[in-house]
Amino acid sequence: MDAQLTQALIDLTRRAGEAILxxxxxxxxxxxxxxxxxxxxxxxxxHRTIVEGLSALTPDIPVFxxxxxxxxxxxxxxxxxxxxxxxxxxxxxxINKNGEFTVNIALIENHQPVFGVVGVPVxxxxxxxxxxxxxxxxxxxxxxxxxxxxxxxxSVTIVASRSHGGERLEGYLEDLQAEFGExxxxxxxxxxxxxxxxxxxxxxxxxxxxxxxxxxxxxxAVLRAAGGDVWAVDGSELDYNNKESVLNPEFFAVADGSFxxxxxxxxxxx
Numbered sequence: 001m002d003a004q005l006t007q008a009l010i011d012l013t014r015r016a017g018e019a020i021l022x023x024x025x026x027x028x029x030x031x032x033x034x035x036x037x038x039x040x041x042x043x044x045x046x047h048r049t050i051v052e053g054l055s056a057l058t059p060d061i062p063v064f065x066x067x068x069x070x071x072x073x074x075x076x077x078x079x080x081x082x083x084x085x086x087x088x089x090x091x092x093x094x095i096n097k098n099g100e101f102t103v104n105i106a107l108i109e110n111h112q113p114v115f116g117v118v119g120v121p122v123x124x125x126x127x128x129x130x131x132x133x134x135x136x137x138x139x140x141x142x143x144x145x146x147x148x149x150x151x152x153x154x155s156v157t158i159v160a161s162r163s164h165g166g167e168r169l170e171g172y173l174e175d176l177q178a179e180f181g182e183x184x185x186x187x188x189x190x191x192x193x194x195x196x197x198x199x200x201x202x203x204x205x206x207x208x209x210x211x212x213x214x215x216x217x218x219x220x221a222v223l224r225a226a227g228g229d230v231w232a233v234d235g236s237e238l239d240y241n242n243k244e245s246v247l248n249p250e251f252f253a254v255a256d257g258s259f260x261x262x263x264x265x266x267x268x269x270x
Contacts, residue, residue: 001107001130005058010126012050012053012054013103013118013119014119015049015053016045016121017103017124019049020042020101020103023042043091044067044087046087046088047065047067047068047087050065050085050087050103050105051065051068051085054083058083061081061083061107062082063082063083063085064082064083064214065084065086067087073244080109081109084105084108084113085104085106086103086104086214086215086218087104088101088102089101089103089191089214090102090189090191090192093189093190098189101120101122101189102119102120104118104119104215104217104219106214108240108241113129113218113221113224115128115131115221116217116218116225117218118191118219124139127195129218129222129224131224134225137199146200148198148223148227148228148256149200149203150256151255151259155180155181156176156180156181157184157202158173158183158184158186158203159193159196160185160188160206161188161189161193161209166208166209169206169208171269173185176265176266178266179264193219194216195219197253198219200255203254203255204252204253205254206268207253208250210248216230216253220253227257228253228257229253230252230253231252231262232251233251233268238251
């Protein structure tokens, strides 16, 4: 991704964040979609901003947003590249007003996220991940390179969902403690979990529950560009736009892609 387009995408992500914050500061209403997930006017305002911006920046690249009418698989399976967008990931965090929601734009090429931008509107922070140029964090302090962190024996730091979990996750954390020793846990909402891994603030995110491709694609690109990795719990590669369903398999995300996680991680219970 060239520098000019990267900056335009950062600016677009910030504009979408500004549209979200205008509604965040009001007494907004909440609708429930057919899949029982919440929807606010902020989701739609961000969606409109991003789709309009991407259509102007790259008119030849299709855009697939969570809030758009989904193209059928017969159409999108022919796409060699496309933008995958979650205009507001962490709507529950938005509703609860804890600030842990994000704007997500990913470029998918040949079923893999090769570029991603994740904006955190409340913090005025933007993360980028480029398969060729690396991962960066943009904040009031300037631009910082992201390189994850090396896994150290004797302890493991977990990031876990603030809104999803359950008995399977709790049982799995006990298995991790048996394998790695001390386990510390940080609850975080939205795609921020993968960005925290990219920043080197945690080691592992075990996602034992449903997500959609748009939920993680942009942050997946950030994490991989920072030296991390993401894969399905059965050991297979995580890819995008390779099946009719947009649901992801359960997965692991890690900060240190060079550590032998696949040999060390306990088996996930059914």
